[in-house]
Amino acid sequence: MASKSFYAVIAGAGTGTGRAAAxxxxxxxxxxxxxxxxxxxxxxxxxxxxxxxxxxxxxADITDPSSLQSAFESIEEKxxxxxxxxxxxxxxxxxxxxxxxxxxxxxxxxxxxxxxxGLFAFAxxxxxxxxxxxxxxxxxxxLIITGATASARGSARFAHFAAGKFALRxxxxxxxxxxxxxxxxxxxxxxxxxxxxxxxxxxxxNGGVEDGxxxxxxxxxxxxxxxxxxxxxxxxxxxTRPFVEKF
Amino acid sequence: MASKSFYAVIAGAGTGTGRAAAxxxxxxxxxxxxxxxxxxxxxxxxxxxxxxxxxxxxxADITDPSSLQSAFESIEEKxxxxxxxxxxxxxxxxxxxxxxxxxxxxxxxxxxxxxxxGLFAFAxxxxxxxxxxxxxxxxxxxLIITGATASARGSARFAHFAAGKFALRxxxxxxxxxxxxxxxxxxxxxxxxxxxxxxxxxxxxNGGVEDGxxxxxxxxxxxxxxxxxxxxxxxxxxxTRPFVEKF
Amino acid sequence: MASKSFYAVIAGAGTGTGRAAAxxxxxxxxxxxxxxxxxxxxxxxxxxxxxxxxxxxxxADITDPSSLQSAFESIEEKxxxxxxxxxxxxxxxxxxxxxxxxxxxxxxxxxxxxxxxGLFAFAxxxxxxxxxxxxxxxxxxxLIITGATASARGSARFAHFAAGKFALRxxxxxxxxxxxxxxxxxxxxxxxxxxxxxxxxxxxxNGGVEDGxxxxxxxxxxxxxxxxxxxxxxxxxxxTRPFVEKF
Amino acid sequence: MASKSFYAVIAGAGTGTGRAAAxxxxxxxxxxxxxxxxxxxxxxxxxxxxxxxxxxxxxADITDPSSLQSAFESIEEKxxxxxxxxxxxxxxxxxxxxxxxxxxxxxxxxxxxxxxxGLFAFAxxxxxxxxxxxxxxxxxxxLIITGATASARGSARFAHFAAGKFALRxxxxxxxxxxxxxxxxxxxxxxxxxxxxxxxxxxxxNGGVEDGxxxxxxxxxxxxxxxxxxxxxxxxxxxTRPFVEKF
Numbered sequence: 008m009a010s011k012s013f014y015a016v017i018a019g020a021g022t023g024t025g026r027a028a029a030x031x032x033x034x035x036x037x038x039x040x041x042x043x044x045x046x047x048x049x050x051x052x053x054x055x056x057x058x059x060x061x062x063x064x065x066x067a068d069i070t071d072p073s074s075l076q077s078a079f080e081s082i083e084e085k086x087x088x089x090x091x092x093x094x095x096x097x098x099x100x101x102x103x104x105x106x107x108x109x110x111x112x113x114x115x116x117x118x119x120x121x122x123x124x125g126l127f128a129f130a131x132x133x134x135x136x137x138x139x140x141x142x143x144x145x146x147x148x149x150l151i152i153t154g155a156t157a158s159a160r161g162s163a164r165f166a167h168f169a170a171g172k173f174a175l176r177x178x179x180x181x182x183x184x185x186x187x188x189x190x191x192x193x194x195x196x197x198x199x200x201x202x203x204x205x206x207x208x209x210x211x212x213n214g215g216v217e218d219g220x221x222x223x224x225x226x227x228x229x230x231x232x233x234x235x236x237x238x239x240x241x242x243x244x245x246x247t248r249p250f251v252e253k254f
Numbered sequence: 255m256a257s258k259s260f261y262a263v264i265a266g267a268g269t270g271t272g273r274a275a276a277x278x279x280x281x282x283x284x285x286x287x288x289x290x291x292x293x294x295x296x297x298x299x300x301x302x303x304x305x306x307x308x309x310x311x312x313x314a315d316i317t318d319p320s321s322l323q324s325a326f327e328s329i330e331e332k333x334x335x336x337x338x339x340x341x342x343x344x345x346x347x348x349x350x351x352x353x354x355x356x357x358x359x360x361x362x363x364x365x366x367x368x369x370x371x372g373l374f375a376f377a378x379x380x381x382x383x384x385x386x387x388x389x390x391x392x393x394x395x396x397l398i399i400t401g402a403t404a405s406a407r408g409s410a411r412f413a414h415f416a417a418g419k420f421a422l423r424x425x426x427x428x429x430x431x432x433x434x435x436x437x438x439x440x441x442x443x444x445x446x447x448x449x450x451x452x453x454x455x456x457x458x459x460n461g462g463v464e465d466g467x468x469x470x471x472x473x474x475x476x477x478x479x480x481x482x483x484x485x486x487x488x489x490x491x492x493x494t495r496p497f498v499e500k501f
Numbered sequence: 502m503a504s505k506s507f508y509a510v511i512a513g514a515g516t517g518t519g520r521a522a523a524x525x526x527x528x529x530x531x532x533x534x535x536x537x538x539x540x541x542x543x544x545x546x547x548x549x550x551x552x553x554x555x556x557x558x559x560x561a562d563i564t565d566p567s568s569l570q571s572a573f574e575s576i577e578e579k580x581x582x583x584x585x586x587x588x589x590x591x592x593x594x595x596x597x598x599x600x601x602x603x604x605x606x607x608x609x610x611x612x613x614x615x616x617x618x619g620l621f622a623f624a625x626x627x628x629x630x631x632x633x634x635x636x637x638x639x640x641x642x643x644l645i646i647t648g649a650t651a652s653a654r655g656s657a658r659f660a661h662f663a664a665g666k667f668a669l670r671x672x673x674x675x676x677x678x679x680x681x682x683x684x685x686x687x688x689x690x691x692x693x694x695x696x697x698x699x700x701x702x703x704x705x706x707n708g709g710v711e712d713g714x715x716x717x718x719x720x721x722x723x724x725x726x727x728x729x730x731x732x733x734x735x736x737x738x739x740x741t742r743p744f745v746e747k748f
Numbered sequence: 749m750a751s752k753s754f755y756a757v758i759a760g761a762g763t764g765t766g767r768a769a770a771x772x773x774x775x776x777x778x779x780x781x782x783x784x785x786x787x788x789x790x791x792x793x794x795x796x797x798x799x800x801x802x803x804x805x806x807x808a809d810i811t812d813p814s815s816l817q818s819a820f821e822s823i824e825e826k827x828x829x830x831x832x833x834x835x836x837x838x839x840x841x842x843x844x845x846x847x848x849x850x851x852x853x854x855x856x857x858x859x860x861x862x863x864x865x866g867l868f869a870f871a872x873x874x875x876x877x878x879x880x881x882x883x884x885x886x887x888x889x890x891l892i893i894t895g896a897t898a899s900a901r902g903s904a905r906f907a908h909f910a911a912g913k914f915a916l917r918x919x920x921x922x923x924x925x926x927x928x929x930x931x932x933x934x935x936x937x938x939x940x941x942x943x944x945x946x947x948x949x950x951x952x953x954n955g956g957v958e959d960g961x962x963x964x965x966x967x968x969x970x971x972x973x974x975x976x977x978x979x980x981x982x983x984x985x986x987x988t989r990p991f992v993e994k995f
Contacts (some may be wrong), residue, residue: 023745062290082726086547087526090260107624107625107628107675107679107680108625108628108629109622110737112566112618112621113624115617115618115621116618119617119668122699123609123613123664123668124606124609124610124613127606127660127661127664128606129611130601131601131602131604134601134602135602142324155334157432157671160674160675161670161671161672161674161675161676161677161678162674162675162678163675163678163679164675166621166672166675166679167505167621168672169672169675170617170621170668170671170672170673171668171671171702172664172669172671173667173668173671174613174617174664174665174667174671176655176667177651177655177660177662177663177666177668178655178665178666179655179658180654180656180663181601181655181656181657181659181660181663182529182601182653182655183655183660183662184656184657185534185600185601185657185658185660186601187497187498187499188497188498190497192497203486206622218485218486219486221485221486221487222486222487223329224484225483225484225486225487226487228479228483228486229479229483229489230481232475232476232479235475235478235614236475236494237465237469237471237472238465238474238494238496238497238498239450239465239466239467239468239469239472240468240469240472240473240476240493240494240495240496241494241495241496241497242476242493242494243493243495244492244493245485245489245492246490247487247488247489248487248490249485249486249487249488250394250434250435250437250439250485250486250487250488251435252433252434254431254490284800296812317932319853353926354872354875354922354923354926354927355872355875357868357872359813359865359869362864362868363865364861366864366865366915369862370856370860370911371853371856371857371916374851374853374856374907374908377848378848378849378851379848381848382849404918408917408918408919408920408921408922408923408924408925408968409921409922409925410922410925410926411922411926412922413868413918413919413922413923413926414868416919416921416922417864417868417915417918417919418915419859419918420915420917420918421864421911421912421914421915421918423902423914424898424902424903424907424910424911424913424914424915425902425907425910425911426912427901427902427903428848428902428903428904428905428906428907428910429848429904429907430902431902431903431904432847432848432904432905432907433848435789448794464989485854488805502822517933528953540916560956587975605936611961614845616956630857632956635955641991678995681991681992681993682991682992688809693934697980712978712979712980714980715980715981716981717875717975719978719980720979720980720981722973722976723973723977723981723983726969726970726973727968730966730969730970730988731963731964731965732965732990732991733959733960733961733990733991734961734962734963734966734970734989735988735989735990735991736970736986736987736988737987737989737995738987739983740983740984740985741977741981741982741983741984742981742982742984743980743981743982744888744929744931744979744980744982745928745929746928748925748984
C-alpha cells in the first residue's frame with residue numbers, strides 16, 4: 008500500500024513519459040500531475056484513482072513562478088502534512104528541425120522557457136521540500152529531469168532545441184554535485200529515440216520495426232529504479248534508446 | 255521461482271560486485287560463478303544453494319581461451335539444455351597509482367589481460383549463446399561489463415589502469431552498437447568510488463562517512479534493472495557513485 | 502600587409518581574450534571591436550591604429566537585436582565593400598559561485614542573455630556575411646565562440662553559469678554541423694583556468710605559480726590558428742588551460 | 749634557421765601524417781623518422797635534406813623495447829648532445845571493420861601492440877628526454893599522439909580497433925595530467941576522416957568532394973601549433989575533420 012505521508016509530483020504530465028511516470032509512482036505514493044491544461048492529465052488522474060491509487064491534477068504553467076507557487080499551495084491544501092519524495096521535470100516544447108537562419112528569437116525563447124527557466128523555477132520550489140524529506144523519506148528524495156539526445160549533442164538545424172536541452176543538463180549536473188552530498192538524488196535521463204505513444208503513431212521510427220520506439224512504461228521503470236537507489240550508489244545520468252536506434 | 259531453462263554467468267565472482275550480482279541474479283536463474291580460485295566463490299555458492307537458489311562455481315582463468323572453453327563445457331554438462339540469459343564481466347586486476355616512469359610493461363600487460371583481452375574472450379564465448387537465447391529468453395539476453403572511473407577519464411599515475419579500462423569501454427560500446435539491433439543488450443557500468451566489502455574496510459573512503467562506499471547490493475540491483483529493460487529502451491551505460499563522492 | 506577587403510569583428514572586446522584577439526587578427530585584417538562602453542575598447546583601438554593596423558570601436562549591446570543591427574550598419578558605412586572573414590563571440594557575464602537556492606531568476610537570465618541569446622543574435626547577423634565570403638575569403642570564414650570549463654561540466658553552485666555556457670556550446674556544435682558543409686568554420690573554445698589580465702591580478706590562480714593563468718595572447722594565437730585551418734581539416738572545439746591547472 | 753641543439757622524433761613516419769609532420773618540424777629542428785622499413789621514410793628523408801633541412805631515418809619496431817632502445821642509442825650517436833624538443837607517436841595498424849565474432853585474438857593483439865603497448869614504450873623512452881629539455885627548450889617539450897574517431901567512440905564491427913585507440917587516449921590523458929605540471933606538453937589528436945595521401949586515392953571519402961579528405965599538411969600545422977603553445981595555455985586534445993565530414 009502506498010505511504011500516505013509522502014507524495015510525488017510530475018511536471019509535464021501530459022506526455023507519454025509524464026503519464027507513465029505518474030502511473031508507476033502511484034504504486035507507492037499519491038501523485039500530483041501538473042500540466043497547462045486539464046486535458047493533459049484528466050484521463051490519467053481518473054485511471055489512477057479508479058485503480059486503487061491516488062492522483063491529483065493541477066493546472067499550472069511551470070515557467071511562471073507565481074503559477075508554480077499557487078500549484079504548491081494547492082498541493083499543501085489537498086495533501087496536508089504530506090512530504091515530497093520525488094519530483095519529475097518532464098516539460099517539453101514543441102519543436103522541429105529548422106535551418107538556423109530561419110529560427111526566430113521567440114522560438115529560441117520558447118525552448119529556454121521550457122528548459123532552463125522552467126527547471127530552474129521547479130527545482131527552486133521542490134529542492135527545499137526534498138531536503139526536508141531527507142531524514143525520513145522511505146527512499147532518498149529524488150529530482151529526475153527528462154532530457155533528450157539534444158542534451159548532449161548539437162545537431163544541424165537543432166541549435167534552438169539543443170540550447171535548451173544542454174542548459175537543462177547543465178543545471179541537472181550542477182544540482183547533482185550540490186545536492187547529492189545533502190542526501191537528495193538528482194538524475195538526468197537522456198531519452199534517445201521516438202516514444203511510443205498513441206499520438207506519436209504518425210511518427211514512424213526506425214523503419215517501423217516493432218519496439219522501434221521507446222515504451223514510456225520502460226522509462227517510468229527506469230525513473231522508479233533511480234528513485235529506489237540507495238544513497239551509497241546514486242546514478243546521475245542514464246540514457247535509454249530502442250535496441251535498433253543508431254547512436 | 256527461478257526458471258530452470260536459463261542461467262546467468264558471472265566472471266570475476268570473487269569481488270563484492272560479482273558476489274552480490276550472483277546473489278541477485280540467483281533469485282531468477284541458476285548462476286555460474288567463474289573465478290581463478292575456489293576460495294573466491296565457495297562461500298557464495300554455499301550461501302545461494304542453502305537459501306533456495308542454485309549456484310555452481312567453476313575455476314577458470316578468463317584471460318586464457320582454453321580455460322574459458324573448458325569452463326563452458328563444464329557448464330553444458332552441469333546444466334544440460336539450459337540457455338544463457340545474462341553474462342557479467344567483472345574481472346579486475348590489482349593495481350594502484352604509480353608514477354608512469356616506474357610502471358613496468360608487465361603491469362601494463364596485466365591490465366590489458368584482465369580488461370580488453372579477457373573481455374574479448376568472454377564476449378566471443380558468450381555472445382553466440384546470448385544470440386541463441388534472443389527468441390525465448392524471459393528478458394532480453396544481456397552482457398554487462400563492470401568498469402570504473404578510469405574507464406572514462408585518465409588520471410595522473412593511472413595510465414596503465416586507464417589503458418585497460420578505456421579499452422573495456424571501447425569494446426562495450428562497439429558491442430552495444432553491433433548487438434543491440436540483434437536483440438542482445440550490452441551495458442557498461444562506471445563504478446565511481448570505493449566499494450563497501452568486508453576486505454575493503456581498511457580503505458576509508460570519503461572521510462569515513464556512512465554510506466561513503468558503494469554497497470555492492472546496490473550495483474547488483476542496477477545490473478538486474480539493466481537486464482530487466484525492455485528492448486524498446488536499452489540503457490548502454492550507467493554510472494554509480496556514493497552520494498558524497500566528488501565527480 | 503593586411504587585406505583591405507576583409508575584416509574581422511570581435512564581440513566582447515573588453516576582456517583580455519577579446520582584446521588580444523583583436524590585436525592578433527589586426528595583423529591581417531581591419532578589426533571591429535564591439536562592446537557596451539567605449540572604455541572597453543578605446544585603448545585597444547588606439548594601440549592597433551598607432552602600430553600600423555586598423556581598428557574601429559563600436560558601442561553595441563549584443564543581446565539587443567536592434568543595437569546589433571545598428572552596429573553592422575555602422576560597419577558597412579565605415580568599411581564600405583569590405584567582407585567579413587572572421588567573427589569572434591567573446592561576451593561574458595559577471596558571475597560567481599552561489600548556492601543554487603539563493604540564485605535569482607534575474608541572475609539566470611543575465612547568463613542566458615549573454616550566452617545563448619547573445620550568441621543567437623550575433624550568429625544570425627554574422628553567418629550570412631560569412632557565407633557570402635566563402636568563395637573569396639583568404640581563409641575559410643570563421644565564427645569562434647569563447648566558452649569556459651562550465652561549457653562542458655556543471656558544478657556545485659554554478660547552475661546558472663553552466664546553463665548559459667552549456668547552451669552556448671549546444672549552439673556552437675549545431676552551427677558547426679550545419680555550416681561546415683557550407684564552408685564556414687565554426688569553433689568553440691573551452692578556456693579552462695584564470696586569464697592573466699591586468700585587472701585579474703587580484704585573482705591568484707594555481708597558488709600564484711608563474712604562468713598559472715592563461716596569457717590572452719596564447720588564446721589569440723589559438724583563435725588565429727583555427728581561422729587559418731584549411732577546410733579539409735577543421736577543428737570544432739579546443740580546450741586550453743595552464744600547465745598546472747587540475748582537470 | 750633550425751636550432752641544432754634540439755631535435756624532433758616521429759614514430760610511424762611512413763604515413764601521410766607522419767611524413768607531413770616530419771617536413772613541418774624540419775623547418776625548426778633536425779628530425780628523426782622511425783619506421784619499420786626504410787621504404788617508409790627514405791623519400792621523406794631525401795626531400796628534407798635536399799631542401800635545407802636535416803633528417804635521419806632509423807629502422808625500428810616501436811612495439812619492441814629493445815629495438816626502440818637501439819634507435820635512441822643511434823640518435824645519440826648521430827646527433828650528439830642534441831636534446832629532444834618534440835616526440836610524435838603516429839603508429840598505426842592495418843585494420844578494417846569486421847564482425848566481432850570473426851575477429852581473432854591476434855587481430856586484437858596487433859591493435860594493442862601498435863596502440864597502448866607501443867605508446868607505452870615510446871613514452872617511457874621519450875618522457876625522460878623531454879623532461880630534461882624543459883629548462884632550455886625553445887618551446888615547451890611536447891609529446892603528440894595521433895588518435896582517430898575510434899579513440900572516443902566505439903562502433904559496430906570496430907571493437908578491436910577501438911580497444912587500441914581508446915587505450916591510447918587513456919594513456920594520453922593520464923600523461924597530460926601527470927606531466928603538464930612538470931612542464932611537458934602532452935596532446936592527443938582525434939583525426940576524424942580519411943587522409944588525403946597518394947596511396948589513399950582509392951578510398952573515396954565524402955562522395956569524392958574536393959577537400960573531402962584531410963590534407964596531412966593541415967594536421968602537421970596543427971601539431972606544430974600545439975608544440976608552439978605557451979605553457980600558460982596548453983591544449984591537450986584536438987579533433988580535426990573535413991568540412992563535409994558527418995560528426
